[in-house]
Amino acid sequence: MTKQQTVVLDFMRTQFIHPTAETVWEGVKDKLPGISLATVYRNLHRLCDDGLVRQISMPDGSNRFDGNLSGHWHMQCLSCREVYDLPAQALKAPDGFQVYGDDVVLKCLCSKCKAKV
Numbered sequence: 429m430t431k432q433q434t435v436v437l438d439f440m441r442t443q444f445i446h447p448t449a450e451t452v453w454e455g456v457k458d459k460l461p462g463i464s465l466a467t468v469y470r471n472l473h474r475l476c477d478d479g480l481v482r483q484i485s486m487p488d489g490s491n492r493f494d495g496n497l498s499g500h501w502h503m504q505c506l507s508c509r510e511v512y513d514l515p516a517q518a519l520k521a522p523d524g525f526q527v528y529g530d531d532v533v534l535k536c537l538c539s540k541c542k543a544k545v
């Protein structure tokens with residue numbers, strides 16, 4: 429693994445904020461001076477190919493990355509666009525069904541935004 433991949437993976441395994449590539453870039457720039465956003469993208473996709481990071485397509489069209497590989501789904505707040513983990517057990521399939529929902533993203537209003545309504 430290259431130093432760039434190590435630093436990017438390290439960021440992904442400590443920051444469970446479902447960052448965009450831009451956010452990852454902001455987070456690793458200090459450790460990898462001069463690294464371009466395109467290079468961060470390339471490293472993220474490489475880590476996804478290797479199964480070390482997940483890429484999640486959001487309902488708003490953005491791509492987020494997740495270093496938490498445990499089985500869980502996601503929900504995105506319609507207001508603040510934060511992405512939250514949704515435990516896989518939170519949704520129950522009908523008896524006899526097996527669902528595969530790694531890429532499931534539900535829309536939600538998070539508790540912070542809901543409190544403001």
Ligand SMILES: [Zn+2]
Nearest residue numbers: 505508538541
């Ligand atoms: Zn919110």
Ligand SMILES: [Zn+2]
Nearest residue numbers: 494496502513
């Ligand atoms: Zn997640």
